[in-house]
Amino acid sequence: MLNNNEMSCxxxxxxxxxYFEGTLxxxxxxxxxxxxxxxxxxxxxxxxxxxxxxxxxKLTEETIAPQTRDELLQVFKNWKKAG
Ligand SMILES: [Zn+2]
Numbered sequence: 001m002l003n004n005n006e007m008s009c010x011x012x013x014x015x016x017x018x019y020f021e022g023t024l025x026x027x028x029x030x031x032x033x034x035x036x037x038x039x040x041x042x043x044x045x046x047x048x049x050x051x052x053x054x055x056x057x058k059l060t061e062e063t064i065a066p067q068t069r070d071e072l073l074q075v076f077k078n079w080k081k082a083g
Contacts, residue, residue, distance in 0.1 A: 005031065006031070006034070006035065007031040007032060007034070007035040008035075009035075009039060009041060009042055009073060009076045010073060012032060012035050012036075012039075012042050012045075013042075013045065013072060013073065015028065015032060016045070016046065016049055019032055019046075020049065020050075020053060039076075041072075041075065041076035042076070045072055045076075
């Protein structure tokens with residue numbers, strides 16, 4: 001179960017650019033990485049983002065368009081149902 005201190009998938013996706021830019025405050029970064037340790041969906045998402053950055057050199061608004069994020073979050077939900 002999520003408690004107040006635990007990051008949700010939605011929150012993680014919203015913070016992913018800050019994470020890659022290194023602008024995430026240490027406390028947030030800790031929560032971010034704690035979530036990654038327990039969520040294969042977000043780990044996967046992060047790997048995809050990393051590959052995108054390697055290809056494009058940086059994150060753009062296009063790579064994390066709201067529609068894309070919604071699709072990803074939907075995928076996460078389905079994984080959780082399956083698990
Ligand atoms: Zn997650």
